[in-house]
Amino acid sequence: MRAHEAGALHGELGTNGPAWLRAPADVNELVPPLWARGVRRGADGALTVAGLDVRELARRYGTPAYVLDEDDLRARCRDFRAAFPDEDVYYAGKAFLCRAVVRIVAEEGLHLDVCSGGELAVALSAGMPAERIGFHGNNKSVAELTRAVDAGVGRIIVDSDDEITRLTELARRRGVRPRVLVRVTVGVEAHTHEFIATAHEDQKFGFSLAGGAAAAAAFRILDEDVLELRGLHSHIGSQIFDTSGFEVSARRVLALQAQIRDARGVELPELDLGGGFGIAYTTQDDPASPADLAKRLRKIVDGECDVERLAVPRLSIEPGRALVGPAVFTLYEVGTVKDVDGIRTYVSVDGGMSDNIRTALYDASYSATVASRASTAAPILARVVGKHCESGDIVVKDEFLPADVQPGDLLAVPGTGAYCRSMASNYNHVPRPPVVAVRGGEARLIVRRETEDDLLALDVG
Structure with missing residues (x-):
């Protein structure tokens, strides 16, 4: 879109257009909820993170690169820990896991969820106490369960009858009594993308509540008396802003707790309501604070326990995105700018769907800003795209950028700490970017950039 057209668009949409399409009054503005707390725009217009200029980061580490504001991540861990002082806060490692992040969440007093043998290996290698690990x-596999049992993992969230059989046989052979939670699918459809809603009945996770499978699993574990059943687990989805889904989930799970008590005389001491707490990817997102979440969830659980005449169980939650998502932005370099017949301006960067698949996979929305300078040019409505051989290789679907955006500019996309590096690929044989942690004006590499040698090392043909 041409500059004069962008000016006209700004005039037309600045007050009357849909909110997502309104040009900003200042294209250089950084909207605080979208960015890590240590990100600023310096006097010369370039972004800094924890006092370090992004141009220096690009020079030292190249682009694309994931940039982690370590103090921001630590502050978010402390915010959740302070909001839930009598509960267990598990960092959902699937959002992003490396040894440095494991050490950070451990130092800040959090527990850790893992969901594969590889994630468990990272957690143990980084020194996370096994008793503070949950395994989803x-x-x-038998090998994964064996490693978890032998390491002394604090809790295993069982997900099927086959798994109960495997774990029971393993526990008998090892002479141990693993602590477990039963994952319950409660039939709550979270207001999120179909592929990240995890508690409706027609999906692969957990035991059905409506069909009686969850109750049967709990009764089986109690009757066989090999595994130690600590409680029930529910996770209703991701990127959730409304706690009404948690209210319905808690009501149904606690009703099952009461059923178990009435049938077996056992009050389970724990309840895990999962995670999925949303963050701000664009100005249209309005996430709740940890303190507000804690207040709402406690009210829900206390109220339902009162109805069911249950002792209030120890509550667990599993924030992942809410901790690491806003703490990271991805730094790119612009390669080409293409005005397609006045329809749209395409700004191509040196990464794309290999470092952020979420836009293509989930139709996710992101924001972006020119990071290496400020601009006085009029805003244009642009689409930030990657370098991959796919028309769906989109990083940011719609964003207002300055009309003078040009090759060589650095572009920053906030909110990329969750599921971007962890879901990254080598599509088109593009090496995955590094992760750079910045704190107190100093940068350190916590995950190095892949190289062509890394790609060729696996190709044994």
């Missing part, structure tokens, strides 16, 4: 997964 709908198809844990």
